[in-house]
Amino acid sequence: MEIRRSTYFVLAALLDGPLHGYAIIGRASELSGGEVRLSTGTLFGALDRLVESGLVEAGEEEKVDGRVRRSYTLTQDGHGALAAEASRLRRAALVVETRTARAAT
């Protein structure tokens, strides 16, 4: 199953541990070198789909500094799906890289 670019970085942002919504936006932007800038609507759309498909688990809602937040954690299936997607991207990149290198030599 192919994962959208923004969803890929949402999953990747959760690799280091649970994060809340705004932290996911920041981490995804950081990991993608600023290329993926998630808006709140896009983030929650992606999170809803990921929670529904069991790749991410939503925690309980909590109030920190007067702001409502909820932590999201990558599940075992989420780890698997992310690893599979990374492998697919690596293979796809390899096809181009080997041919480009062969053409250059």
Add this chain to the structure above:
Amino acid sequence: MRRVLGLASRTFPRDYRARRSGELVDTALLAADGSAWRTGGEALSLVTAGLRQRARAERGRSVADGIRLLAGVVALVNLSVALAGIGLSIERPPVPRTYTHANWVPPRDFRIFVAELYNLDWWWIAFAIAAASCVVGLVLGNRRLALGAALANLVIVAYDEWRLGAPFHLDRFAYLQGRWAYPTARDWLAPALLLAVTAAAAPLRRLSLTWLPLALVASMVLVALARERYAFFYLRWPLAAIVVVALAFGWFAPRLAVLAVGLSLAVVWPILVDSTLMSLWGLQHPNLVIACALAPLVSLGISLPLARLTRRRLT
């Protein structure tokens, strides 16, 4: 900024909003970081996501939800017919010197006929009370009131059409438009029957009382939309528009498919039958135009949503 984002988050379905609204707005506020431009962008993204969420929720609705929606729409349209009829009693059209629609004018003094036609009699008052009570019953989720009012509404409409005889009360909408008008004569029997059936079958639930003034406003808007000069001619076009919208979205939303089937059967179909019958009787009815315009709409309005619903039940 919180207010703007709060308003944008209202595009999400109510149950989703109840669970996630605080989290959504606070995350968007942090992401906007005090910038007015970014707040605008975040608000737009919330609106888009909210509408997408609504579309997803719509896909999960049942046929029973569709019957409830159909009951609500027919009740509103029924109320608008009653209000438009009473409105014509208050603001009577002028009596023309010559009358051209000779095919149904009775053989008596035309001025008396017009005065009788626009008289605010017990029938209109009873029709309006029954129509309004049905809307109130549906909003309150009170089956006894909704069904009782819908049955009373059906009896009132049927009484006019069978017992009182021509000119029918609804003929006041035909005064200037003649054969083009809608609803006239027996046109309203099928919607009244549909209202009674759906009020009996729909799984009712109590809505917020703010729906009562909203329902009144919606009926008034429909009156304004449907109103031609001193008549109610264009009601068929708002109804056709509802059927077209229901058809367009009925593919993924079962309750809109039910709405398309119900309105096609109750409203569009009688127009088609009426135009064909008038043509058979040799009356000057623009049946060809109507039949050509409505036949595909009726066929699609009934067959496509039915196919959609059947596929849904089988899978």
